[in-house]
Amino acid sequence: MILSVENLYKNFGSTHAVKGLTFSLGGGDITGFVGPNGAGKTTTLRILATIEDASSGKVEIDGLSIFSHPEAAREQIGFVPDSLPVHADMSVHEYLDFFARAYGITSNRRHSLIEDLEEFTNLVGIREKLIANLSKGMKQRVSIARALINDPQFLLMDEPAAGLDPRARIELRELLRVLSRQGKGILISSHILSELAEICNSALIIEQGMLLKFGSIEEVTSHNQQARRLILKPLSDIEALSRFVLLEQWVENLVINGKLLECDYAGTDDEACELLQRIIAGGHRLIEFRFRQQNLESVFMNITRGEVQ
Amino acid sequence: MTPESIYNRFDDILNPIIVKELRQVVRGKFFWGVLILFLGFQCIVLSLSIADRGLTSRSVGAEALTFLFGILFFASFVIVPVYNGVKFAKERNDGSDELLFITTITPQTIVKGKFAAAMVFIFLLYSAFSPFMAMTFFLSGVDLPLTFLALIIGLLFSAAGAMGQICIAALARDSNSQQFFRGLGIFTQVSLFFTIAGAGSDMVHYGTGRFFPVSDTLSTLFSLTLISGALTYFFYRASAAIIAPAGSNRMYQVRVSASVIWAGSFLLALWWSFKTSSAHLFMLWSGLVCFGLCLAIAVAISERDSLSDRIAREIPTNPIKKRLAFFFFSGSAGGLAWVAGMSILTTFAMNLLSSSALIRHTSDLRDASFVIFSFVCYFLGYALIAGVIRRVFFSSLIDIRNTWVVFLLVSVAFCILPMFLWSFLGSDSDILMLGNPFASLSRSRYLDGLFFGLSVLLLGLILNFSWLRAQVKEFASAGASHE
Known part of the structure; x- marks a missing residue:
């Protein structure tokens, strides 16, 4: 199954919250949805969840428009909002039971389904607790359990890791990995980019409602890189190595950083291989020769300006 | 079992x-x-x-x-x-x-x-x-x-x-x-x-x-x-x-039920009027209908003016059903047309009853029918003027859903500003009161009120002609293209 978004626009009066967003999400994908505050992430997720209408554009699940057939689309979509609405005087089990009823799940299936979900999301121990008394992490697990009640193919998550402690974050990450292995497509917006990079296989970066980058994590982090940072660690005589490397083509901004030699390298991978061969042939002994990977955080900082609409 | x-x-x-x-x-x-x-x-x-x-x-x-x-x-x-x-x-x-x-x-x-x-x-x-x-x-x-x-x-x-x-x-x-x-x-x-x-x-x-x-x-x-x-x-x-979600045909059931309630309450008022041989209950009914229609105008002018995918999908292809659907489906122009239709029906019903020999106070009924028709004309006109003001001057500030606020302000302005002007100029002419629909309640000047109401409505229709025509055209072409 594929969730495809094409030329999506959403205006609130004169404010253009989403401007021509185009991307797709496949089964098993975990896509990080990244952007500064006010970039249009929540609006986009709400449109995909059929809560908001788009001003124009297409959103389809396997060719079926979610705007013309929202009821059919809802069967394939689970939505986790940034915070769980307050449900006074309701226990976790009652809350899940209520939503299972709302999805029209009959009693013979409902009881076992809720028990399975409670077990899967580690809620068994707190099933009789009132939702209002739960911690943020527990509420988030309840929210995920609720979103999984109808066994959706796509899970849309708005800032699920915000306010979670480290343990809850790790648990959430593991949960998402399991869901991805089950073939569910997950679109997850978050500000914690290091975490996203760890669990996501693709990323979508937006600013002011516009798409800046979309692709696999590797594509996003390597795209538009004019020079990669090359790191070399010689076994001895770093000065001699630096003089040798400085004479090479594609090398710029060379610095000695303790026992490491760092420089910008604008050559291709083949040319880097040849450089390594020449260094070895030149009698230099290396124990490290690698490119520093640009992470999602630095890409995000480089391509966004933090502006809102 | x-x-x-x-x-x-x-x-x-x-x-x-x-x-x-x-x-x-x-x-x-x-x-x-x-x-x-x-x-x-x-x-x-x-x-x-x-x-x-x-x-x-x-x-x-x-x-x-x-x-x-x-x-x-x-x-x-x-x-x-x-x-x-x-x-x-x-x-x-x-x-x-x-x-x-x-x-x-x-x-x-x-x-x-x-x-x-x-x-x-x-x-x-x-x-x-x-x-x-x-x-x-x-x-x-x-x-x-x-x-x-x-x-x-x-x-x-x-x-x-x-x-x-x-x-x-x-x-x-x-x-x-x-x-x-x-x-x-x-x-x-x-x-x-x-x-x-x-x-x-x-x-x-x-x-x-x-x-x-x-x-x-x-x-x-x-x-x-x-x-x-x-x-x-x-x-x-x-x-x-x-x-209901904004893109759904949410006004359809409201207008259908309002029409059914209108018909049912009309029959009930008719029954009581014949039972008591008095038109008073019927007048109470017409007053309530008038209040309801004024509220419906505020709602209609705040409805969306373009068809969503979901509404377009529901429009029938049968030409008669399609024309009827225009009055009942969600949409600003359709909503205003429904109000106009209901006010005409109400006026017609009241005039029909006023000729009945079985009940008393029928002349009051005829007068009341003019007053109600004037009221609806006034407010339809003010609503259409409010729609133009919002679109031309405040489209980026005020969402169409909140046009009712502009409508209220326009109505208040037409009702109150002439009165201030009147006291400021020291004029004793009550012609300046004509902007207030309640002026038409006076038996001596309900024809003036009706004339003014119709003039405001005509002005509103002229100013909104292209806006209304675009909605009618979109509705007319939508059903066929979505089948």
Whole structure:
């Protein structure tokens, strides 16, 4: 199954919250949805969840428009909002039971389904607790359990890791990995980019409602890189190595950083291989020769300006 | 079939909202608090009545019953509906209902569930209070059928009140509007309580004959049942429409139910007019219709002016059905056309009845029909002018959904500004009052009012010609292209 978004626009009066967003999400994908505050992430997720209408554009699940057939689309979509609405005087089990009823799940299936979900999301121990008394992490697990009640193919998550402690974050990450292995497509917006990079296989970066980058994590982090940072660690005589490397083509901004030699390298991978061969042939002994990977955080900082609409 | 399978089947057909609401009610302190507090009141009132007047007093039963009914009615008509409404508004505000919309549950199910939960609560209160009320029968001065009549009427109005509060609560979209509508809901319910309770108290004290002939008790009860049923149904449809997603054809059911209620209430008013040989009730009906149509104008001008995919998909291809659908489907131009159509029908019906020889005061009816038609023309014209002002000057500031605010301001400006101008110029010409539709209430100048109203409407139509034409064209081409 594929969730495809094409030329999506959403205006609130004169404010253009989403401007021509185009991307797709496949089964098993975990896509990080990244952007500064006010970039249009929540609006986009709400449109995909059929809560908001788009001003124009297409959103389809396997060719079926979610705007013309929202009821059919809802069967394939689970939505986790940034915070769980307050449900006074309701226990976790009652809350899940209520939503299972709302999805029209009959009693013979409902009881076992809720028990399975409670077990899967580690809620068994707190099933009789009132939702209002739960911690943020527990509420988030309840929210995920609720979103999984109808066994959706796509899970849309708005800032699920915000306010979670480290343990809850790790648990959430593991949960998402399991869901991805089950073939569910997950679109997850978050500000914690290091975490996203760890669990996501693709990323979508937006600013002011516009798409800046979309692709696999590797594509996003390597795209538009004019020079990669090359790191070399010689076994001895770093000065001699630096003089040798400085004479090479594609090398710029060379610095000695303790026992490491760092420089910008604008050559291709083949040319880097040849450089390594020449260094070895030149009698230099290396124990490290690698490119520093640009992470999602630095890409995000480089391509966004933090502006809102 | 085992008892378990029967239970499961029953459990499956239960509205999930009722299950949720009742679970919350049982867990919460509110229900028990209200029940104990009001039962305590009942005990105190009954004891004090007996202690004060003694069992032999001729009116002790009627007085105790009046107090008890007042307490019960306050709980069932004010406390429970307002609590239900406030709770719903809070849920709307924190987004709980949004999560429900991405399930397979419909807005109608949500509203029905909320209403049913409130009614269960009201029934429980009635059950708990009935022993005390029955005790008054053993005191003197109580008419048992009257007690039942009061209870039934109280229950019917409580049902309409509960649905009305759900409707007001549904309007709360954010924390500011939540505060506003919470205040509006409480004010409306408390005001209505004192009006109805006052009439109920008079009925218990002086008998039903003061309000209607004893021979008409059943007819009155039947009419009240119809009226409260119609109000409840209309509030239900309106609430479901308000909370339905913006792209859905949410006004369709509202306009259909409003049309059915219009026809039903017309027949009821007609029946009472012939029964009492007087056009007064019919005039009351036409006044209420006029008020309803003015509200419908405010709603219609704030509706979207382009078709969503979902509405376009529902437009019938049959040319007759399609033309009819234009009046009833969601859409600003269609909504305004529906109001115009209903006002023409109302005026026509009133004029038709005014020629009847069977009822009195028919000349009043003809005058009233002109006044009502003028009112609708005025407000349609002001609404269309407000639409232009919003689109031309404030399209980036004011969303189309809030055009009703501009409409209100335009109406107020036309009503009040000429009066200021009048006093400023020191003119004694009341021609400046013509901007106020209430000026047409004066019998001497209702033709001036009608002429002015039609002029404003014509101006509005000219200014909005391209906007209206675009909507008609879009509607005409949509059904075919989406088939």
